[in-house]
Amino acid sequence: MMILNLLKKFVPNPILLKTQLFVRYAPRDLLDKILGETEPLIPPRRKIFIGGPEFRQIGDEFFGYFRRYGEIQPHHRILDIGCGIGRMSRPFVPFLDPARGSFEGFDIDQSGIKWCQEHYRQYPHFRFQRADIYNKFYNPAGRVQADQFTFPYPDASFDFAFATSVFTHMPSKATARYLRETARVLVPGGRALMTAFVWNPESQALVRQGRAKLPFREHGDLIVIDPNIPEDAIAIRQGDWDDAVRAAGLMPVGEVMWGSWCGRENFTSFQDMALLRKPA
Numbered sequence: 511m512m513i514l515n516l517l518k519k520f521v522p523n524p525i526l527l528k529t530q531l532f533v534r535y536a537p538r539d540l541l542d543k544i545l546g547e548t549e550p551l552i553p554p555r556r557k558i559f560i561g562g563p564e565f566r567q568i569g570d571e572f573f574g575y576f577r578r579y580g581e582i583q584p585h586h587r588i589l590d591i592g593c594g595i596g597r598m599s600r601p602f603v604p605f606l607d608p609a610r611g612s613f614e615g616f617d618i619d620q621s622g623i624k625w626c627q628e629h630y631r632q633y634p635h636f637r638f639q640r641a642d643i644y645n646k647f648y649n650p651a652g653r654v655q656a657d658q659f660t661f662p663y664p665d666a667s668f669d670f671a672f673a674t675s676v677f678t679h680m681p682s683k684a685t686a687r688y689l690r691e692t693a694r695v696l697v698p699g700g701r702a703l704m705t706a707f708v709w710n711p712e713s714q715a716l717v718r719q720g721r722a723k724l725p726f727r728e729h730g731d732l733i734v735i736d737p738n739i740p741e742d743a744i745a746i747r748q749g750d751w752d753d754a755v756r757a758a759g760l761m762p763v764g765e766v767m768w769g770s771w772c773g774r775e776n777f778t779s780f781q782d783m784a785l786l787r788k789p790a
């Protein structure tokens with residue numbers, strides 16, 4: 511433990527994380543390869559830097575939400591904000607019409623984007639690109655600040671956009687910028703599904719009672735688990751979330767679908783989920 515804490519001080523987090531994943535999973539990945547238990551659009555375990563081994567299950571779970579709440583259609587143009595290593599893109603492959611539909615993903619992690627670019631080569635309507643944005647957890651050498659970043663797409667170029675488990679790694683000012691950019695690139699009437707950890711009296715009380723799976727604490731302006739690497743996990747105050755949605759010109763569609771992360775007994779998914787719409 512002491513060695514790990516020492517390493518954490520001197521080794522950039524992405525290098526440490528990916529080394530740990532390699533050590534832990536390389537033998538299992540080799541066995542999968544020998545047994546032929548691999549799938550073209552599921553990365554080997556050692557490369558899944560986005561957390562959690564349930565790559566397929568979580569992708570399928572969210573695809574269900576995108577269909578139900580996002581009302582996605584095969585001809586839609588889809589944007590995956592912070593696409594990681596393609597967990598959410600895989601179920602879109604049999605769904606999207608290659609002639610009319612398309613899928614764009616961007617992320618700040620080079621390895622995930624490279625993996626997606628290589629593995630989706632036979633699906634030219636799926637495109638992935640990297641943005642060199644600073645994030646202490648995922649990209650500490652990044653040159654651009656998230657709260658100043660402009661999505662690399664023209665106005666009104668998507669029917670549906672989503673960010674799953676991305677705002678949970680960004681300060682609220684950056685989240686506000688991303689919501690504004692989402693509104694800009696959506697067509698009028700377009701929808702967005704975003705996840706977050708929303709800090710409100712209910713989640714706060716559950717955390718205080720020790721019921722939460724994630725032990726968030728307030729550190730000055732930030733609500734985080736690890737104040738040394740805030741971007742490891744960040745919650746957003748409900749007032750800041752509501753203000754950011756409003757300032758972006760987006761409209762909430764229904765209530766936030768509350769998550770189980772803070773120990774709620776009635777929930778939709780693990781994180782809180784907001785369905786938003788750009789006015790037509």
Ligand SMILES: C[S@@+](CC[C@H](N)C(=O)[O-])C[C@H]1O[C@@H](n2cnc3c(N)ncnc32)[C@H](O)[C@@H]1O
Pocket residue numbers: 560561591592593594595596597598616617618619622643645648656673674675676679680
């Ligand atoms: C927990 S992973 C989730 C990845 C993906 N959305 C998914 O659900 O599989 C968080 C992702 O957010 C990305 N990320 C963090 N800050 C970002 C930013 N400012 N812009 C785009 N992506 C970002 C990270 O690189 C990482 O891939």
